[in-house]
Amino acid sequence: MPRPEDCLFTKTHEWVYREGDEALIGISDFAQQELGDIVYVNLGEAGRSLKTGDQLGEIESVKAVAEVYAPVSGSVVAVNAALADSPEKVNKDPYGDGWLARIKLSSLGELDGMMNFAAYSKHMADEGH
Amino acid sequence: MAGDAAGNVPIKRTPLYEKHRALGAKIVPFAGYEMPVRYAGDIEEHLAVRQRAGLFDVSHMGEFEIRGPGADAFVDFVSPSRLSALPYGKIAYSGLTTDQGTFVDDILAYHLGERHYMFVVNASNKDKDFAWLRSHAAGFDVQLDDLSDETALIAFQGPLARGLVAPLAEGFDALAVPYYHLAEGRLAGRPARFSRTGYTGEQGFEIFLSNADAPHAWDALLEAGAAHGVVPAGLGARDTLRLEAALPLYGNDIDDTITVLEAGLDFIVDWDKERFLGREALLAQRSAGPARRRVGFEVRGPGIARHGQAVLVDGQPAGFVASGSIAPALGKAIGMAYVPATAGGLGRELEIDVRGRRVPAVVVEMPFYRRPKAKKSA
Numbered sequence: 151m152p153r154p155e156d157c158l159f160t161k162t163h164e165w166v167y168r169e170g171d172e173a174l175i176g177i178s179d180f181a182q183q184e185l186g187d188i189v190y191v192n193l194g195e196a197g198r199s200l201k202t203g204d205q206l207g208e209i210e211s212v213k214a215v216a217e218v219y220a221p222v223s224g225s226v227v228a229v230n231a232a233l234a235d236s237p238e239k240v241n242k243d244p245y246g247d248g249w250l251a252r253i254k255l256s257s258l259g260e261l262d263g264m265m266n267f268a269a270y271s272k273h274m275a276d277e278g279h
Numbered sequence: 280m281a282g283d284a285a286g287n288v289p290i291k292r293t294p295l296y297e298k299h300r301a302l303g304a305k306i307v308p309f310a311g312y313e314m315p316v317r318y319a320g321d322i323e324e325h326l327a328v329r330q331r332a333g334l335f336d337v338s339h340m341g342e343f344e345i346r347g348p349g350a351d352a353f354v355d356f357v358s359p360s361r362l363s364a365l366p367y368g369k370i371a372y373s374g375l376t377t378d379q380g381t382f383v384d385d386i387l388a389y390h391l392g393e394r395h396y397m398f399v400v401n402a403s404n405k406d407k408d409f410a411w412l413r414s415h416a417a418g419f420d421v422q423l424d425d426l427s428d429e430t431a432l433i434a435f436q437g438p439l440a441r442g443l444v445a446p447l448a449e450g451f452d453a454l455a456v457p458y459y460h461l462a463e464g465r466l467a468g469r470p471a472r473f474s475r476t477g478y479t480g481e482q483g484f485e486i487f488l489s490n491a492d493a494p495h496a497w498d499a500l501l502e503a504g505a506a507h508g509v510v511p512a513g514l515g516a517r518d519t520l521r522l523e524a525a526l527p528l529y530g531n532d533i534d535d536t537i538t539v540l541e542a543g544l545d546f547i548v549d550w551d552k553e554r555f556l557g558r559e560a561l562l563a564q565r566s567a568g569p570a571r572r573r574v575g576f577e578v579r580g581p582g583i584a585r586h587g588q589a590v591l592v593d594g595q596p597a598g599f600v601a602s603g604s605i606a607p608a609l610g611k612a613i614g615m616a617y618v619p620a621t622a623g624g625l626g627r628e629l630e631i632d633v634r635g636r637r638v639p640a641v642v643v644e645m646p647f648y649r650r651p652k653a654k655k656s657a
Contacts, residue, residue, distance in 0.1 A: 187322045189605045210583050212321040
């Protein structure tokens with residue numbers, strides 16, 4: 151299970167945890183707090199190919215709906231099927247049981263431009279959070 | 280991930296703002312105020328109100344007083360209800376209507392005394408409403424006062440609320456105040472007006488206080504409720520609670536394009552009144568029958584319907600979702616929509632266009648949630 155310190159982040163609050171040529175994808179603890187109680191997660195099917203910034207899926211809380219974007223390019227190897235019945239896992243454990251998808255990376259180079267946890271935290275502070 | 284962005288506009292705070300911060304609330308801009316949207320979590324707060332009680336800061340609401348020799352005639356002109364016939368201390372849900380019979384706002388109207396009324400209006404509408412009342416006051420000999428900035432309002436709602444208020448209330452018997460009545464007295468030693476009203480579908484009070492007294496009253500209520508599982512509740516829970524109770528929200532379910540009859544709020548109209556704003560339009564619509572109406576629906580597929588999404592009838596776009604969310608006490612997604620009157624029957628199958636996905640829904644009875652009847656005590 152990744153720790154946030156081991157993840158890379160996007161400005162749109164997705165995290166990426168690299169395992170070899172694959173990566174686990176999720177949303178940050180900040181993001182789940184902003185959304186509040188998550189009641190529905192739609193991640194589509196495994197097997198799709200996505201480019202960075204494509205919509206991976208959508209997450210709905212009581213108050214809001216948020217699109218989740220692919221933070222890296224690749225093919226979706228798996229989505230977290232447990233979230234269909236237990237979307238609250240994203241609130242309870244956003245870096246663990248609340249992971250969203252596993253992606254086979256099409257290019258490791260894409261990870262180079264992403265923020266580490268310290269940079270993400272600083273970005274959040276600069277944004278006033 | 281992308282969601283709603285918060286705007287950066289000049290913004291007001293209620294006298295309870297520091298309390299919300301200390302309680303760890305997430306604060307969001309709402310109707311020009313920095314308001315608590317949630318403390319522990321929307322669902323937890325919602326269920327606490329249904330099962331025990333919750334405390335809400337709704338000081339952003341507007342309060343106007345209307346008095347003077349022409350007050351009776353004036354309030355009966357600007358609303359479709361016969362507010363002048365309310366006994367003193369009685370409250371009515373009503374509206375301010377346009378000459379089209381649509382809503383400037385929905386209001387709670389209080390008959391405080393002889394030729395003396397209070398209107399409680401939506402925060403997002405208060406400036407518009409006050410200007411509207413002013414613009415129609417000519418010839419009525421009334422005095423209008425906007426007391427919103429000096430008035431705090433705390434809603435204490437849930438099955439335990441009345442019982443917990445009673446020992447803190449002085450000058451009257453809190454348990455004896457009937458539904459939709461107002462009592463004056465003191466709360467934890469501070470002057471307060473106790474209104475047996477709410478926006479949750481539960482029993483309770485909405486309590487008017489001065490700004491200076493509000494923090495003391497808030498603490499006293501939370502302290503009294505702490506051992507009983509009473510929690511502070513935010514605007515998030517307030518919205519899902521009112522939706523389960525099928526109570527309209529201005530800007531979602533009613534506005535100045537939707538008439539009283541389309542909204543199904545006919546009960547606020549006194550058809551015998553000879554003169555009020557919107558009378559002719561509403562009379563005409565009553566005889567023709569409104570072409571569309573507000574209905575409740577349950578979502579039957581995966582997903583949640585949201586405000587503004589299209590409603591399809593027989594596969595064709597025919598209406599829109601006015602309010603939609605998950606119903607925490609019911610465990611399903613519900614909503615209210617405007618659909619053609621011919622498609623509004625109970626059990627009618629609809630589809631909602633949820634961001635390009637057609638999700639099945641069915642028309643159901645409103646309210647979605649009814650509180651269990653209180654047991655008669657011996």
